[in-house]
Amino acid sequence: xxxxxxxxxxxxxxxxxxxxxxxxxxxxxxxxxxxxxxxxxxxxxxxxxxxxxxxxxxxxxxxxxxxxxxxxxxxxxxxxxxxxxxxxxxxxxxxxxxxxxxxxxxxxxxxxxxxxxxxxxxxxxxxxxxxxxxxxxxxxxxxxxxxxxxxxxxxxxxxxxxxxxxxxxxxxxxxxxxxxxxxxxxxxxxxxxxxxxxxxxxxxxxxxxxxxxxxxxxxxxxxxxxxxxxxxxxxxxxxxxxxxxxxxxxxxxxxxxxxxxxxxxxxxxxxxxxxxxxxxxxxxxxxxxxxxxxxxxxxxxxxxxxxxxxxxxxxxxxxxxxxxxxxxxxxxxxxxxxxxxxxxxxxxxxxxxxxxxxxxxxxxxxxxxxxxxxxxxxxxxxxxxxxxxxxxxxxxxxxxxxxxxxxxxxxxxxxxxxxxxxxxxxxxxxxxxxxxxxxxxxxxxxxxxxxxxxxxxxxxxxxxxxxxxxxxxxxxxxxxxxxxxxxxxxxxxxxxxxxxxxxxxxxxxxxxxxxxxxxxxxxxxxxxxxxxxxxxxxxxxxxxxx
Amino acid sequence: xxxxxxxxxxxxxxxxxxxxxxxxxxxxxxxxxxxxxxxxxxxxxxxxxxxxxxxxxxxxxxxxxxxxxxxxxxxxxxxxxxxxxxxxxxxxxxxxxxxxxxxxxxxxxxxxxx
Numbered sequence: 228x229x230x231x232x233x234x235x236x237x238x239x240x241x242x243x244x245x246x247x248x249x250x251x252x253x254x255x256x257x258x259x260x261x262x263x264x265x266x267x268x269x270x271x272x273x274x275x276x277x278x279x280x281x282x283x284x285x286x287x288x289x290x291x292x293x294x295x296x297x298x299x300x301x302x303x304x305x306x307x308x309x310x311x312x313x314x315x316x317x318x319x320x321x322x323x324x325x326x327x328x329x330x331x332x333x334x335x336x337x338x339x340x341x342x343x344x345x346x347x348x349x350x351x352x353x354x355x356x357x358x359x360x361x362x363x364x365x366x367x368x369x370x371x372x373x374x375x376x377x378x379x380x381x382x383x384x385x386x387x388x389x390x391x392x393x394x395x396x397x398x399x400x401x402x403x404x405x406x407x408x409x410x411x412x413x414x415x416x417x418x419x420x421x422x423x424x425x426x427x428x429x430x431x432x433x434x435x436x437x438x439x440x441x442x443x444x445x446x447x448x449x450x451x452x453x454x455x456x457x458x459x460x461x462x463x464x465x466x467x468x469x470x471x472x473x474x475x476x477x478x479x480x481x482x483x484x485x486x487x488x489x490x491x492x493x494x495x496x497x498x499x500x501x502x503x504x505x506x507x508x509x510x511x512x513x514x515x516x517x518x519x520x521x522x523x524x525x526x527x528x529x530x531x532x533x534x535x536x537x538x539x540x541x542x543x544x545x546x547x548x549x550x551x552x553x554x555x556x557x558x559x560x561x562x563x564x565x566x567x568x569x570x571x572x573x574x575x576x577x578x579x580x581x582x583x584x585x586x587x588x589x590x591x592x593x594x595x596x597x598x599x600x601x602x603x604x605x606x607x608x609x610x611x612x613x614x615x616x617x618x619x620x621x622x623x624x625x626x627x628x629x630x631x632x633x634x635x636x637x638x639x640x641x642x643x644x645x646x647x648x649x650x651x652x653x654x655x656x657x658x659x660x661x662x663x664x665x666x667x668x669x670x671x672x673x674x675x676x677x678x679x680x681x682x683x684x685x686x687x688x689x690x691x692x693x694x695x696x697x698x699x700x701x702x703x704x705x706x707x708x709x710x711x712x713x714x715x716x717x718x719x720x721x722x723x724x725x726x727x728x729x730x731x732x733x734x735x736x737x738x739x740x741x742x743x744x745x746x747x748x749x750x751x752x753x754x755x756x757x758x759x760x761x762x763x764x765x766x767x768x769x770x771x772x773x
Numbered sequence: 774x775x776x777x778x779x780x781x782x783x784x785x786x787x788x789x790x791x792x793x794x795x796x797x798x799x800x801x802x803x804x805x806x807x808x809x810x811x812x813x814x815x816x817x818x819x820x821x822x823x824x825x826x827x828x829x830x831x832x833x834x835x836x837x838x839x840x841x842x843x844x845x846x847x848x849x850x851x852x853x854x855x856x857x858x859x860x861x862x863x864x865x866x867x868x869x870x871x872x873x874x875x876x877x878x879x880x881x882x883x884x885x886x887x
Contacts, residue, residue, distance in 0.1 A: 307818025
């Protein structure tokens with residue numbers, strides 16, 4: 228009894244004798260070769276296989292029966308020899324359907340079967356129709372001269388595919404089984420050129436030479452094409468990697484819980500905190516989620532598209548993507564709409580500004596000299612440089628502005644100008660009212676935090692605090708080092724820049740604050756605006772003289 | 774000029790017309806189409822039909838649906854599309870003209886022969 232193999236044809240299992248199997252396999256391959264450049268090749272093959280399976284099934288009376296040579300021959304008789312397929316079908320549709328790519332041309336492949344190293348030379352030999360030995364010699368020669376041959380060989384090895392299937396081997400050798408293997412424009416041009424030369428009665432030898440050059444020309448075109456493909460793939464790889472890593476970074480932000488920690492300015496914020504930071508800006512939680520989802524869709528969809536396409540380009544995949552494009556664009560647009568929605572609602576809450584003013588008298592200050600200092604210096608606040616912090620139910624906003632003005636009476640007073648924004652003036656006013664300065668009075672010290680607080684529920688609505696210290700005439704003030712964080716554009720008689728006021732004593736006079744211990748101001752003189760600018764350049768150094 | 778070649782050419786021209794005509798009477802799977810075509814001796818081997826059906830389908834003249842078969846792999850049941858019916862109508866007109874032309878020329882020939 229013959230050896231048998233089990234095969235699966237279109238989902239049906241058959242036991243088939245080995246020689247019958249070989250015959251069938253050969254038959255199917257020869258048909259496949261006929262349709263290799265046809266659009267529906269796979270479908271046609273599936274249909275044929277499916278029919279063959281059906282025919283076998285009809286022939287097998289009992290399931291145990293083995294498919295033998297007679298069965299296969301009978302099937303081939305019913306289905307027709309490979310040549311019969313084309314006989315009736317070919318040229319049938321050429322003018323009406325999309326069989327544009329029916330030309331066959333020689334293609335450059337690596338010939339693994341005849342290789343010494345990568346089969347590059349053998350492939351080139353097939354391509355140019357000359358013996359591979361010449362290419363080997365050329366590469367060896369190029370190798371001897373400065374090792375020049377290594378790189379081109381390696382590049383060819385990498386980019387030229389090996390001929391694997393029968394069809395590819397035929398293409399490699401240029402044995403086109405179809406007529407009309409001249410189709411592309413370059414070749415046509417060369418034929419025209421050839422004709423011209425032919426008219427000059429050239430010899431057969433010349434013809435060969437010219438053929439060789441035309442092949443070289445095609446080869447260069449092919450190399451260029453490969454090079455461009457290579458560059459495209461390289462770009463695709465880079466873009467794909469970038470997209471991948473961005474995705475990797477933003478996914479946890481949008482979807483994960485607090486396991487992901489982010490470090491900004493040496494401060495580690497966990498993700499929940501980050502969420503609460505962000506939610507402070509949006510008008511409602513819904514708008515916040517809208518914004519998050521919107522940004523997510525806006526970013527993720529193009530990134531996935533880039534990743535998908537770069538993978539497709541790199542691995543030469545061609546899956547149908549029409550089912551994904553429309554939903555992806557739809558989702559992206561939803562993202563845009565959500566974001567716009569969220570932005571409009573949120574921006575609306577910034578539309579009206581309102582100011583709330585209150586003041587307090589500092590009656591407990593003793594002595595004639597008031598010392599202005601910052602609170603953080605003593606308390607050692609960690610987040611000294613932050614612009615914004617959340618501490619329980621309060622937001623801490625950096626930084627308030629302190630101005631010193633002349634008091635109209637004998638009292639030292641603080642006036643708090645509080646600004647905030649909201650949907651309307653009433654809401655803005657309420658939010659402004661909720662702003663609280665952070666300060667302490669200790670003896671003759673007035674200690675300010677550069678932060679001011681507002682309730683978290685008020686959300687961040689551009690809350691701003693400007694403090695005016697009203698100093699009666701004759702009283703003095705000392706700006707302790709550190710207080711440059713809070714003082715802002717304090718008017719004084721000598722037009723001294725804020726930074727230079729630090730560490731000096733200033734007395735309130737009729738004409739404003741005057742420095743009493745500044746060396747450069749022993750003879751008070753009015754400085755010009757230019758002078759003020761010059762001084763600001765040298766603000767760290769108190770010994771500057773006009 | 775080979776007689777076989779000419780015969781094949783003539784057969785090819787009407788094959789498409791016949792397939793569309795068969796399917797106009799209702800959907801069918803390839804074996805049924807083959808049976809009808811074999812009766813008319815239009816095709817001898819089955820293999821010819823499959824690429825043809827695929828091309829007609831790709832040209833949107835035919836469509837198909839899958840149906841489970843009791844004795845083998847699932848079958849494709851082909852049916853004619855709107856476009857296919859229009860196509861068939863046009864072919865029908867041409868066919869009538871051709872028949873007329875052939876009859877006319879043959880009659881003339883036979884009268885001349887007499």
